[in-house]
Each structure stands twice: as C-alpha cells, then as structure tokens.
Amino acid sequence: MHIPDGYLGPPTYIATYAVCAPLWGVAARKVRESLHSRRVPLLAISAAFSFLVMMFNVPLPGGSTGHAVGGVLIAISVGPWGAMLSISIALVIQALLFGDGGITAIGANCLNIAFVMPFAGYYTYRLLSRALSSERGRVLAAGIGGYVGLNAAAFTTAVMFGIQPLLHTSPDGRALYAPYPLSVAVHAMMLQHMIVIGTIEALVTGLAVHYLRRSRSAWVLDPPESGSSR
16 A cells, blocks of 8 residues: 555645644654553554564555555554554655655555554444454454455545546646546555455454464553553
C-alpha cells in the first residue's frame, strides 16, 4: 500500500499532510496521557515490528504494493493512537532511508496505513471480542480485525489513486499522475488485498495473538491502562 512519488497530485498529498498533522498531535497527547509506563517500550518494539513486516512488499498494479502491516496487533497492544505513532515512524524511516513510499506521499501513507488501518481493525476487534469472549474467539476476532483494517487501508489508497484522473489531466485528456480511474483502481487494489494480502494479515494477527495469550507476554494484550505512572 506504499504510494510512491508521482502518483498523487499536490492538492491530494498536501491535504493528507494537513489531515495527518493534527492527528499526530492528538496521538502524542493521547499516548502521553493514557499509556502506562510499562507499555512505553512497546512503542519502539511495535515500530520495529511494523517496519520489518512492511519490508516484504508484493508489487501491485497501479503503482502500489501489497504487504502485511501488523497494525491491528499493535493497536491491541498500545491502543490505536499508539499504533498510529509507531507505524508512522516506521513509514517515515522507510521513505527517507529506503525509498519505500514517496516523500511527498508520507502524509497519504500515514493516513491510510497508520490511521485508517489500526482504527478500523481495532474497533472491529473490540466489537467482536465482546461477543466472542473465549480464547479462540478473541484470536478469531483479532484475525478478522486485521483483515478488515488492512482492506480498509487498501480501499482508501485505491480511492486516492482513482480520483487523480478526475483532478489532474492535461489539455489532451491525459492523466498527469495516477492514470487509473476509480473503477480500475478500486478493483485492482481490493481484489488482491481481499483475497491474498488481507488473508496474510489476518493470519499474522491471529497467530500472534494466539501465541501471546499462551506465553508470559499475555499482559501485552490487556487493554492499555490509563493514568500512566511516570
């Protein structure tokens, strides 16, 4: 889902930076106020985990890539706002040092992968885990949350691609940035993410939750505590 440079026009990527800037500020404040000191090291570990998982990219039509993220697993551990911070850090490092995702598209990639995915997947997990309260049920809820979160991010990425021909064309009608309309971009992105990449994300999330629940690290999956001790 990493968007490279040259696929989004200036109005789109500037707008995504404008949306992400206050979200980063809110995330920093929420983490500072609500994350227990015991979980603070998890932010760094989560960023490293997300960075590693996202390095295994599968090229997709339309100028993007498919890959697991681990965003919902991170959101379960440190909350969705903490997930936004840690995944954003991973995305910025990938763009600046490895060219994985464009510099101009950092705001768009963070909005899709670091905000849409963890929030959509985390609240799906929370909703399902109330009904599926058994250990297997929570593992299933985590897997479904990972699947929903990843595909939600893929959908918003596809929409960003698909609106470019509507916003930016040359006098002869040629698209100046991403050339595929919504009908093509959404189909190309969602088909592969719903069938392949989303399934991988669901397995990664579900298996990780299953392992952690059976290990000494089960406390990682408890709801993040409020009133952090400094």
